[in-house]
Amino acid sequence: MTDVQMPAGDQAQQDGPMLAADGTTLKRSLARSLRRRKIQALMLIAPLLLFVLLTFVAPIFDMLYRSVENSIVSNTMPRSTTLLKDWDSATGELPGEDVYEAAFYDLFLAKERKDHTKLGTRLNYERTGLSSMFRQSGRGMDKIADAYLDPLKDLDKDWDEAEPWLDLMGDADWVAIAKDARAEEAPNFVPNAEIVTLLPNTVEAYAEFQTFLKEEDPRKRLGREEPWGLVHIALFNDLEQTDVSAYSGPGADRLAEASQLVQSGTVDIPTFAMGFADAHDGWVNIEIWRTIQTYSPKATTGYFLNAVDMKLTPDGAEFRPEKERVYGLLFSRTIYMSLVITFSCILLAYPVAYLLSNLPLRQANLLMILVLLPFWTSLLVRTSAWKVMLQQQGVINEVLVWMGLIADDNRLALINNQLGTIIAMTHILLPFMILPMFSVMSTIPPSYVRAAKSLGANNWTAFWRVYFPQSVPGIGAGSILVFIMAIGYYITPAIVGGNTGTFISNRIAYHISSSLNWGLGAALGAILLAAVLLLYWAYDRIVGIDNVKLGG
Amino acid sequence: MSQTGQNDAFVEFERVQKSYDGETLVVKDLNLTLPKGEFLTMLGPSGSGKTTCLMMLAGFETATYGDIRLDGVSINHIPPHKRGIGMVFQNYALFPHMTIAENLSFPLEVRKMGKSEREAKVKRALDMVEMGAFGGRRPAQLSGGQQQRVALARALVFEPELVLMDEPLGALDKQLREKMQFEITRLAHDLGITTVYVTHDQTEALTMSDRVAVFNDGRIQQLAPPDELYETPSNSFVAQFIGENNTLEGTVKEMSGETCLVELANGAVIDAKPINVSGIGDKTRVSIRPERVEFNKDRLQEGAHLLKAEVKEFIYMGDMFRTRLSVAGNDDFIIKSRNAPDQTRLKPGEMIEIGWLPDDCRALDAH
């Protein structure tokens, strides 16, 4: 608006949008100030949010992921699993030579990376014996390759030496540096240009070998390592097809000799299938190939099926034989015992909470301290104390025997069974029932019961019809709390549960820390989580979650 | 409840005492007789023991000493639910998990009444408080006044002969209070129910009751119909507590039957009616209602003693004039005069002379 002579009308027209523009700036500045506040609030809770995300949400998703994740098979055996897709196991015939060849490459590389035992462990979950089969097969792969190396070695010892291979394969400049250099210092492998056209497969295999060397141990001198059998096999294949007589670079004589040998056709090379059969007789077992085929996909339902006592077979999911089923029993036992524990907690906690909320303040405080007392001692100590109490020679049995209520040779089995777990866990979870109950009961004014009595109800009716219904939200809150804690409880059942009183979480812990079958552990955990959510949902439908009160 | 009780003593407190802690008496020597059908209000400052009395009558507290009789029968050892006393609590205590109809049906159910009879009675009780349309609702879905009416209906639905109410209107606004005061008294009279009503609102007490028991310090200070209580308070606590009141302190100078002369601190002498003084030389506190003070000499008796007063403040209140005076060292002496065409409007600073009929000035105890 620098133009002073601007007509009045124009001025007004300018004013209109100006005002509007003013309006938007106001809005924007308001939004900005609000946003600043929001950001401040967010910053305040950011540490907690981050903590929860990192320690709670992320592990849960990781668990869910692990329970279906199965990339190890296809990652370790990429070539063979791709080929196996087309193999029809129903024909009853073993896979073809191409599959064995691919499996050889896969396993040879896996062996060099020492991944074959991991794969064995993974597949062993599905079929016992696979772990040792894979372990033993590592050496077998070398044997297969030796069938190619040995005739070459007979021609010239240099075929099994590191430096001559370096000279043959590498570019002269690169070789000069590589011979003395450590892997980390040497530049990436540069092949001899002439050789690349002559022996493409060999160069490829050798390049892979060099890359592996550099990755595996950067401090190794490149000139010291004799190449893998894979390189020899590739050389054999190349020589079968190429004429090397024109070549005159380093190692030309050796190459010519070898070429002659290969093309003469006198070398007796067994098939890969035969080599595999030599390595382990599992490799000619069609069932084992089926297992590998079934578990080839990157994601599997196998862990979940395992977790519900089923098994993934080439023909689909099927139940395990009766005597191998454990998880169904464990799940139902966990739920059943958690329900029993929740119920005994309700029965024991209700009177205590009632007293707490109706006693005069001083006594109520004392009682409250007694309720909270267990929190001051470690869980382990409390559980161990129950061991002392409940065992055959324990306090309770001794007292009963002393009083003559039971015979000395007929002591009660109170521990290392379900009863032990129920007793100890009821005691440990009791405060979590009492506290929500108390906080609900303490908000019920005494005038309701008085009103009921003044209306003619006797003590019991006044309690049952008026007091109890109002305390139900506390029971609900306590029950949800206790049940959910009980269903995932681990330490106490492990200590006092024996064989019959353990929970599913003990099994999960076993898979996580002993058998290292994390996938199965994760699947069991995911099912447990789903069960809790399902129960929560059912509770919401039946009782209504807004009927749950932790106070107020 | 039998019909054999005598009409003049339906509820009786006899020398009742109550102590919660064994050290102090909250109720001291309470004697009270309530005829059938009477509406009695217990009025008193906070902590004076009103609720305690009610609770002893309802059976939720036991008397430490003394006897409480209902219809001639001692109820000290009868549990609350067998006393058949209807009760309205201060917070109404409507059961939140039941509908209004279920709340009302509760006392009938515990009396094992048949379903159809129950429903008829619930309906009648709800209609009685004009809440017939709300039977299906929960208490939380009602307004305060509606809850109050439901609480009343619930206390009446099982047809008790005695109903106790502990500050039932405490939570309501002024207009609703007045409406409910009227309805409660109407119902109580229509149904012929004996009512004990607790409040610390004196207007409520005066407008609703047949008789009012003024409580203080665990004792009934005066038990009388409202007009008597207002016009002839029997001690200075009651005079102060009920209505507006002017007090002057002094000493009894002369006694002559129905009247006495009281000498104030500044030497002035006034006429009074001896109520709570025993003889000449007694310290006393005289009490005069503001509307009984006269400054127009024409309206006073011949020979009445007059007092000098200075006008401090004149407040126009529409129907009334309210004037604050300084009289014999008391700066808060209030007089009220009706707003009539011939009424004088006093001005601050003006010096006037005031007086009253000896009957309107009561010489009471000095504390």
Ligand SMILES: Nc1ncnc2c1ncn2[C@@H]1O[C@H](COP(=O)(O)OP(=O)(O)OP(=O)(O)O)[C@@H](O)[C@H]1O
């Ligand atoms: N349960 C109790 N335990 C101990 N003392 C109590 C108890 N209930 C009441 N008191 C005491 O007894 C005295 C009288 O109480 P009460 O409730 O009868 O007074 P109130 O006249 O109803 O007062 P308000 O008008 O405030 O309701 C008070 O000093 C109170 O502190």
Ligand SMILES: [Mg+2]
């Ligand atoms: Mg009270």
